[in-house]
Amino acid sequence: MEYRMLGDSALKVSAVCLGTMTFGEQNSAAQAHSQLDMAVERGINFIDTAEMYAVPPRAETYGATETIVGQWLAHQPRERIVLATKVAGPARSLEWIRGGPPALDRANIRAAVEGSLRRLRTDYIDLYQLHWPERNQPMFGQWQFEPARERACTPIRAQLEALAELVAEGKVRHVGLSNEHPWGVMEFVRLAREHGLPRVLSTQNAYNLLNRVFEYGLAEVCHREQVSLLAYSPLAFGHLSGKYLADPAAAGRLTAFAGFGQRYGKPGVQPAVAAYVDLARRRGLSPARMALAWAYHRGCVTSTIIGATTLAQLDENLSAWALRPDDELLAEIDAIHLRHGNPAP
Structure with missing residues (x-):
């Protein structure tokens, strides 16, 4: 396993990170702990979770993933694990999370981190990420910016100031973003620089053979500003394994949960998947192995x-x-x- 610097920090993370969103929904605690053990044995030191998980989000499973990770973490050398989690923002119908949540303001960020620390059984989080922006922007399958959807939101400087308090208190070591766009990353970097606030080290965005949008604008921003890409969904919710080509009803999250992964329901997805699957098989590779190896070794990807x-x-x-x-x-x-092109932006 290779280890890479996260952003401009001294924090080294494995080039492969274990995501945990299945823990508490598709995986029991025992199964999850076995996955965590295997990952660590194979050199992974980077674990990513979120207060919203398990996925798909439900009131009954809110916080379940962090709880399961915390049960495992309590028996590990804490200093050897780079632990990342995320605070849920508004703009999604998650009424069971702080009543909405209504904002990424100081009160909500503080309440979220206290809950995560409790469930994770730790006194600090290595990388604390804003799960998605509070402001209006296209995300989770939306493909264009719509000014008509503008709404009031917590200023980015206020969000950084709330995070700065947590860093000063030692509850959070570093901060990052998720599902961000170029303007957002630049604004977080600019305001941190101008006001002496914590600098974002990373953005966690979808990046795979069906969605290379990161390369069109964010790649330059992140390179020049030393912000790491944490690439999620490298198999495009299983599409790039090729299993749904042969059997549209194949077992997986897309068939288990209605309305899940809507960005992969766009008309250009199946022809693109078929082309990548054909290429992999012509080269004597499994489609999943090819798609993962491509993501693992991209120069713009940190983990x-x-x-x-x-x-x-x-x-x-x-x-x-x-x-x-x-x-x-x-x-x-x-x-x-x-x-x-990018059939699943």
Whole structure:
């Protein structure tokens, strides 16, 4: 396993990060702990979770994932684990989270971090992320900015000031973003610089063969400002494994939960998946292994967040680290991308 610097900090994270959103919904605590054990044995030191998890979000499972991770973490050398979690923002119908939540203001951020610390059984969080922006912006499958949707929101400076208090108190070591766009990253960086506030180290965004939007604007921003990309959904909710081509009803989150992963329901997804699957098979690779290896070794990615529901899946995902796509394979992947664009932004 390779370890990389997170942003401009001295924090080293494994190039593969274990995502945990299945814990408490598709995975029991015992299954989750087995995954965590395997990940650590294979060199992963980076664990990502969120107060909102398990997924899909439900009142009955709110906080379940952090609780399960905390049960495991209590028996680990804390200093060897880089633990990341996220505060849920408004703009989604999650009434069971602080009544909405109504805002990413000081009161909500503080209440969220206290809850996460309690469930995770730790006195600090290594990377605390804003799960999605409070302001109006396209996300989770929306594909264009709509000024008509503008609404009042907590100023970014106020959000950073709330996070600064937590950093000063030692409850949070570093801060990051998630599902952000270029303007948002630049504004967080600018305000931190101008007002002596915590600098964001990372943004956690969808990035895979069906969604390379990061490369069009955020890649330059993150490179120049030393903000790391934590790439999530490298298999596009299982699409890039090819399983839904052969059987649209194949077992997975997309078939288990109605209305889940809407960005992958767009009309251009299936032709693009078919092209990538064909390429992988022509090269003697499993489609999942090719898609993961591509993400793992992209120069713009600091760490790729993977998730699994079985140890066999996790083993396959981790084994893909050993594959380094050659120039010919990368050129063929780019040729497909130029034909099929970004079908699942």
